[in-house]
Amino acid sequence: MNILVIGGGGREYAIIWKIIRDEGNKHKIYAAPGNGGICDIADCVEIKADEIDKLLEFAKEKEIDFTIVGPEVPLSMGIVDLFRNNDLKIFGPDKISTQIESSKIFAKDFMNKYGIPTADYIKFNGFETANKYISHLNPPFVLKADGLSAGKGSFVIKYTEDAIKIAKDMLLKKSLGEAGAKIVIESFLRGEEASLLVLLDGNRYRLFLPSQDHKQVFDGDKGLNTGGMGAYAPYKGIDDELLAKIRTDIIEKTIEGFKKEGIDYRGILYVGLMLTEKGPYVVEYNARFGDPETQALMPILKSNLLDLLMSAADGDLGERKIEFYNKYACCVVFASEGYPKAYEKGIEIKGLPFRDSDDKLVFHAGTKRIDGKFVTNGGRVLNAIGLGEKLDEAIENAYKITEDVFFENMHYRTDIGEKGLKYEK
Structure with a gap:
């Protein structure tokens, strides 16, 4: 079978790695655009994830049997609709379904309409009214861009003047372009965050193990929001x-x-949860596999991933279950200095290729190979994954990888997984 995986990050590496682990080398796997490490396990294609017409041409030319979409941008552009209209089998929600991620306002209105617990909110499309509201609001509260912003459009506000500046940047200065043309202001929820991936076939659903992401760039959940600095699974909270x-x-x-709205949701629904004293609330929905949660889940997933995804795409999960090994996985992101703001590329990475073992894995994210050497090519560069029978073992194994794999000014959090230790017996 010819398989195309769209994307070039750690999530896509993990998906390809899992398919090969399950299926061996019996499939021809392409990745568009892939990354330096993916090119060692699949054939990389120089087509960007948002070049959906070119991807369609490629899929026809190579007679692709099944396409898996990693990132949210091509999903929001309607790549699933495009492929289906051309009789090509593809995994991921269609454009209408993807609004659950591509518009925070759509998602909040949807939750409000159907009685799904979420933070109280107000939406704005102009700075003047937003400024008046913010000026009379007591922090903390949350300010979010309506559109897609790679995990960097959400801000926990501690000082009113910060909120006014952020709102002004988005609504007047267009700092996030169209993504920030509208904003949502939410009440602040206190509790512990968790991630839950749900596989849907339009009618039935199956759950992956809960996991926990670490979004802020620095230890102790300090600093700016990122795409995710690490995750572990299972989360026992x-x-x-x-x-x-x-x-x-x-x-x-x-x-x-979804059914009442006429949405035929086939794909992954990522549910970002806040576990409060009053119960679980939805912080956000995503319309795809989480990154880096996927990198923590794939190494402990016992079930055949390709079979699950193809069945969901066909609308027929049937009696299939999602089963996991009785292990923990901890994923630590190695990032470029400066991320999530400006960072340097092209820094040589030492210790690659890494020889994976039963308890230590390295998944590539923002890497590139030049003259036989791996160099940095993104904000989140590598994922160090440790496995263990207990969470503390998985954490220790993940951080041991820093002794062998590193690059100049490499940044990583040193507390990934620590929140979960209190649930260990």
Whole structure:
């Protein structure tokens, strides 16, 4: 079978790695555009993820049997609709479904309409009215760009003047372009965050293990929001009773809402949760595999990933289950200095290629190969994954990789997974 994976980050590396682990080398796998490490395990194609017409041409030319879409941008552009209209099998939600991520306002209005617990909110499309509202608001609160912003359009506001500046930058100076042409201001939720990936086939759903992301750039959840500085799985802060409540109050209400809206959702629904004293709330939805949660989940996933994705795309999960090994995985992101703001590229990475073992893996994200050497080519460069029977073992194994793989001015958080240790028995 010819398979095309769209994207070039750590998430796409993890997906390809898992398919090869399950299926061996019996498939021809292409990646567009891929990265320095993906090019060692698949054939990389110099087509960007948002060049959907070129991707269609390529899929026809190479007679691609199945396409897996990693990032949100091509999904929001309608790549799934385009491929389906050309009788090409593809995994991911269509353009209408993807609004659940591509517009924060759509998602908040959807949750409000169908009684899904989320923070109270007000939406604005002009600075003058937003400024008046913010001026009378007591922090903390949350300010979000309506559109896609690579995880960097959400701000926890501690000082009113910061909110006014951010709103002005988005609404008047167009700092995020169209993504920030509208904003949402939400009440601040106190609790612990968790991520839950849901696989849907339009009617049925299956759950991946809960995981926990670390969005802020510095230890202790300090600094700017990023695409994610690390994750671990499973997250044990959700017990059976709480999971049952999440199913009833959030997931099943969401699916029922999709049906009432005429949305045929086939793909991954990422549910970002805040676990508060009053119960679970939805912080955000994403319409694709989380990054870096996927990098923590794939190494402990026992089920055949390709079979699950193809079945969901066909609208027929049937009796399939998602099963996991009884292990923990901890993913630590190695980032370029300066990320999520400006950073330097082209810095040589020492210790690559890394020889993966049973308890240590390295997945490539923002890397490139030049003259036989791997160099940095993005903000999030590598994912160091440690595995263990216990969470502390997985954490220790992940950080051991820093002894062998590194680059100049490499930045990483030193506390990934620590929040989960309190649930260890």
